[in-house]
Amino acid sequence: MTVLFTARLELRPITLPIAIAVLEGKRRTEIEALVGAEMPWAWPGRALVEQAFRASLDAVRADPELRLWGDRFMITREEPRRVVGSIVFHGRPDATGRCEIAYGIDEASQNKGYGTEALKATLEWALAQPECSVIEARTTQWHKASARVLEKIGMKPVQPAKGEMVVYEIRRA
Numbered sequence: 001m002t003v004l005f006t007a008r009l010e011l012r013p014i015t016l017p018i019a020i021a022v023l024e025g026k027r028r029t030e031i032e033a034l035v036g037a038e039m040p041w042a043w044p045g046r047a048l049v050e051q052a053f054r055a056s057l058d059a060v061r062a063d064p065e066l067r068l069w070g071d072r073f074m075i076t077r078e079e080p081r082r083v084v085g086s087i088v089f090h091g092r093p094d095a096t097g098r099c100e101i102a103y104g105i106d107e108a109s110q111n112k113g114y115g116t117e118a119l120k121a122t123l124e125w126a127l128a129q130p131e132c133s134v135i136e137a138r139t140t141q142w143h144k145a146s147a148r149v150l151e152k153i154g155m156k157p158v159q160p161a162k163g164e165m166v167v168y169e170i171r172r173a
Helices: 016-023 028-035 046-052 057-062 114-128 144-152
Strands: 009-013 072-076 083-089 098-105 134-140 165-171
Touching (some): 009 114, 083 114, 098 114, 134 144, 144 165
Parallel strands (some): 098 134
Antiparallel strands (some): 083 098
């Protein structure tokens, strides 16, 4: 998988060795060596890992091309290089061309436009892949900042909120 570049970020693929290190809870320094950038101190926390990687470690190991399709770290291009967030797909697109994306930004790096910048580039990449025609994202009704990011990158709410969740989507033009 290719590395994507934006004005301020390098969107580096999350590889199988990185996913294994994160899911096994390896030391931060070990993960940083694999990623090639400084990781935030409190990130990724256990809750974020459990949300982002819906598949078990066994499933990721069994089919990394399916489970890690499109997943990337957001790494600053200026020195010192540091991870400010990540973008994950919940697997490759299904038979209808639909997939789901999620993202997380380290608290210290929020409100700087990194999420918008990274998601825009990642959505462009994904929708250029022949197997992908629709991308979904979910956020809670109360998470207004997340909704603003999704709307800025062209995603639209597609169904009335069910409980607290709102589903957004974007389609290939």
